[in-house]
Amino acid sequence: MAIQQKLSLMIPGPTPVPEKVLQALSKHPIGHRSKEFQDLVQSTTKNLQWLHQTQNDVLTITGSGTAAMEAGIINTLSRGDKVICGENGKFGERWVKVAKEFGLEVIKIDSEWGIPLDPEEFRKVLEEDKHKEIKAVILTHSETSTGVINDLETISSYIRKHNTALSIVDCVTSLGACNVPVDEWKLDIVASGSQKGYMIPPGLSFISMSQKAWEAAEKSNLPKFYLNLKSYKKSLQSNSNPYTPAVNLVFALDEALKMMREEGLDNIFRRHNKHKLAMSNAVKALNLKLFADEKYLSPSITAIKTEGMDAEEFRKTIKNNFDILLAGGQDHLKGKIFRVGHLGYVNDRDIITVVSAIGNTLLKMRKISAQQVGEALVVVSKYLEEK
Amino acid sequence: MAIQQKLSLMIPGPTPVPEKVLQALSKHPIGHRSKEFQDLVQSTTKNLQWLHQTQNDVLTITGSGTAAMEAGIINTLSRGDKVICGENGKFGERWVKVAKEFGLEVIKIDSEWGIPLDPEEFRKVLEEDKHKEIKAVILTHSETSTGVINDLETISSYIRKHNTALSIVDCVTSLGACNVPVDEWKLDIVASGSQKGYMIPPGLSFISMSQKAWEAAEKSNLPKFYLNLKSYKKSLQSNSNPYTPAVNLVFALDEALKMMREEGLDNIFRRHNKHKLAMSNAVKALNLKLFADEKYLSPSITAIKTEGMDAEEFRKTIKNNFDILLAGGQDHLKGKIFRVGHLGYVNDRDIITVVSAIGNTLLKMRKISAQQVGEALVVVSKYLEEK
Numbered sequence: 001m002a003i004q005q006k007l008s009l010m011i012p013g014p015t016p017v018p019e020k021v022l023q024a025l026s027k028h029p030i031g032h033r034s035k036e037f038q039d040l041v042q043s044t045t046k047n048l049q050w051l052h053q054t055q056n057d058v059l060t061i062t063g064s065g066t067a068a069m070e071a072g073i074i075n076t077l078s079r080g081d082k083v084i085c086g087e088n089g090k091f092g093e094r095w096v097k098v099a100k101e102f103g104l105e106v107i108k109i110d111s112e113w114g115i116p117l118d119p120e121e122f123r124k125v126l127e128e129d130k131h132k133e134i135k136a137v138i139l140t141h142s143e144t145s146t147g148v149i150n151d152l153e154t155i156s157s158y159i160r161k162h163n164t165a166l167s168i169v170d171c172v173t174s175l176g177a178c179n180v181p182v183d184e185w186k187l188d189i190v191a192s193g194s195q196k197g198y199m200i201p202p203g204l205s206f207i208s209m210s211q212k213a214w215e216a217a218e219k220s221n222l223p224k225f226y227l228n229l230k231s232y233k234k235s236l237q238s239n240s241n242p243y244t245p246a247v248n249l250v251f252a253l254d255e256a257l258k259m260m261r262e263e264g265l266d267n268i269f270r271r272h273n274k275h276k277l278a279m280s281n282a283v284k285a286l287n288l289k290l291f292a293d294e295k296y297l298s299p300s301i302t303a304i305k306t307e308g309m310d311a312e313e314f315r316k317t318i319k320n321n322f323d324i325l326l327a328g329g330q331d332h333l334k335g336k337i338f339r340v341g342h343l344g345y346v347n348d349r350d351i352i353t354v355v356s357a358i359g360n361t362l363l364k365m366r367k368i369s370a371q372q373v374g375e376a377l378v379v380v381s382k383y384l385e386e387k
Numbered sequence: 388m389a390i391q392q393k394l395s396l397m398i399p400g401p402t403p404v405p406e407k408v409l410q411a412l413s414k415h416p417i418g419h420r421s422k423e424f425q426d427l428v429q430s431t432t433k434n435l436q437w438l439h440q441t442q443n444d445v446l447t448i449t450g451s452g453t454a455a456m457e458a459g460i461i462n463t464l465s466r467g468d469k470v471i472c473g474e475n476g477k478f479g480e481r482w483v484k485v486a487k488e489f490g491l492e493v494i495k496i497d498s499e500w501g502i503p504l505d506p507e508e509f510r511k512v513l514e515e516d517k518h519k520e521i522k523a524v525i526l527t528h529s530e531t532s533t534g535v536i537n538d539l540e541t542i543s544s545y546i547r548k549h550n551t552a553l554s555i556v557d558c559v560t561s562l563g564a565c566n567v568p569v570d571e572w573k574l575d576i577v578a579s580g581s582q583k584g585y586m587i588p589p590g591l592s593f594i595s596m597s598q599k600a601w602e603a604a605e606k607s608n609l610p611k612f613y614l615n616l617k618s619y620k621k622s623l624q625s626n627s628n629p630y631t632p633a634v635n636l637v638f639a640l641d642e643a644l645k646m647m648r649e650e651g652l653d654n655i656f657r658r659h660n661k662h663k664l665a666m667s668n669a670v671k672a673l674n675l676k677l678f679a680d681e682k683y684l685s686p687s688i689t690a691i692k693t694e695g696m697d698a699e700e701f702r703k704t705i706k707n708n709f710d711i712l713l714a715g716g717q718d719h720l721k722g723k724i725f726r727v728g729h730l731g732y733v734n735d736r737d738i739i740t741v742v743s744a745i746g747n748t749l750l751k752m753r754k755i756s757a758q759q760v761g762e763a764l765v766v767v768s769k770y771l772e773e774k
Contacts, residue, residue, distance in 0.1 A: 022414075063450045064449055064630040070613045
């Protein structure tokens with residue numbers, strides 16, 4: 001019997017929100033031009049830089065992650081600019097659409113959904129670009145639609161070698177889940193969203209901009225107003241915003257970032273890695289198949305094939321019986337996969353619970369034996385015990 | 388002695404938020420692709436249409452009011468289009484900037500800050516446009532920066548006579564405060580924001596689009612992605628959103644719109660009108676001067692001149708002594724005026740309180756006598772008693 005109010009969100013966003021953060025959300029708003037709010041902006045900005053491991057500007061936009069990615073593209077590029085777009089999932093596809101909408105010339109580097117992008121292809125295209133015509137490389141780090149993580153570290157090293165191209169990266173489901181050292185990897189533009197590793201509800205997005213990105217912004221001729229990042233940079237100098245920001249979400253952000261600092265980056269990454277391993281190995285023990293290449297599993301989402309079962313029906317059963325919301329497949333994957341989000345405010349118990357729920361459901365469907373359910377839980381415990 | 392946590396917001400946004408709405412904000416988020424969220428979108432959309440007095444589509448965007456206004460402009464117009472922009476305050480100025488950024492040819496109709504736009508000027512320019520070159524009239528209904536309400540009813544009648552030009556109206560501080568009958572006045576595009584009459588924190592904005600606006604959208608060639616309203620319209624057909632919406636703010640919106648329906652449009656408008664009259668007449672009784680033309684006072688904001696006093700210092704004193712946050716003047720008006728917001732969740736007591744606080748402060752400064760303070764409160768009571 002389901003009690004909807006006690007829903008457990010195991011989707012790749014919105015992710016579960018800690019009680020403290022929910023309480024911060026319900027505080028009475030304050031004036032966004034007040035000293036109190038400026039103090040908040042100062043504190044969140046400092047902690048955002050910590051999370052991004054960067055000295056770059058990190059700007060907060062009221063809007064979804066898509067707004068931040070669009071901002072990255074339209075602020076640094078001009079009509080007709082040649083760019084590489086990596087595409088191996090729904091979000092990669094989206095950035096191709098954005099690039100084309102704004103009149104960019106797109107060189108697509110793609111791979112099948114579920115397969116990581118091949119860094120060698122980036123290397124080749126970048127090396128062959130002798131006249132430095134490629135202005136940017138746009139790609140998705142963790143592909144939320146398929147549970148694949150692309151090898152950003154290697155790809156970004158090739159972008160650095162090219163020297164003039166900017167990196168514009170969707171880190172929406174990687175930032176705050178695994179290591180994204182913006183300064184070390186010299187990532188120029190990194191976009192992320194609040195309802196992911198940040199542990200707060202949707203409505204804010206973030207974008208970090210390197211010095212090189214700001215220099216490119218001086219030359220960009222694409223029209224923009226609400227998403228003109230120069231206005232945000234200028235306002236940030238006085239810890240302010242160009243337009244009224246989502247004040248209550250900023251209260252929540254401040255609280256969540258403090259919790260993240262308390263846990264520490266290494267612990268956060270270790271927790272996500274452990275959950276990824278526990279989840280993916282349990283899936284195999286449950287006689288299910290991973291959708292993504294096992295060597296490139298996202299730290300945040302495990303996508304699971306449901307050969308012979310309707311994934312949407314399966315998700316519905318899990319929701320009705322256990323109050324656990326799983327994500328479905330997108331586009332051509334609808335009905336063929338389901339996705340378990342383990343991103344943000346997720347603890348070991350959540351992982352044990354979701355594996356139990358999936359295991360019990362498969363058992364009732366006579367897809368597996370009780371022994372297999374038990375073995376899957378043993379696998380989970382083994383990975384969870386690792387420090 | 389101030390207790391900052393008990394701050395009373397009497398600024399034109401964020402406005403005070405009812406307890407019920409704050410509680411809705413702190414609910415655990417749900418999946419934005421779930422049936423439960425679709426039900427919410429259906430309910431809020433219906434109530435948004437009620438509030439706009441329209442059968443038009445009313446779309447919800449995660450972003451500030453500026454995002455909605457920009458969306459109205461870039462979705463219906465094309466590079467080089469001729470438009471009229473009404474400008475008599477900071478927001479009018481902003482729409483001129485947006486129009487120019489997107490390559491529109493702007494015919495400016497302006498008046499001094501504090502003075503309403505002259506509808507006759509609109510009539511003349513529109514009548515002289517024999518070749519129907521003017522594609523849109525862009526203006527601000529209630530100018531938040533000055534407390535002036537422009538005569539939208541008359542101006543929109545001239546736009547209708549022109550027949551081809553679209554009306555694109557910033558109703559950010561008029562919608563939910565005074566009558567804005569979208570269908571009756573045939574307003575094509577109306578933008579508003581959550582932190583105003585809606586009584587919820589900032590982060591959502593709204594845009595109503597007429598059939599004529601959608602037809603124009605088919606021809607618009609300005610690039611856009613996050614703010615492409617066609618995506619929102621398409622998603623709305625299944626009560627959904629193209630990108631992850633600010634789920635918790637939608638919880639709040641649903642609650643607030645239900646409260647508004649309970650109060651009823653007429654009662655809401657009457658309350659705002661009563662508060663406007665009580666406030667503006669009290670200001671005169673306190674020997675202060677209104678900044679705006681008294682025949683065109685905004686229902687939401689009273690702007691007050693502080694000849695011989697630093698308005699910023701005055702605001703600070705009121706905040707420190709009474710925990711009431713007033714707004715300052717913007718741009719060249721900084722230090723010269725302060726603004727009292729009486730928009731959204733404001734009751735009679737709030738008006739009495741702010742008049743008392745201002746009166747007492749002036750008394751301490753020896754600007755007025757105790758008798759004048761008393762008389763101002765008598766004036767307030769008189770207007771508040773009117774049904």
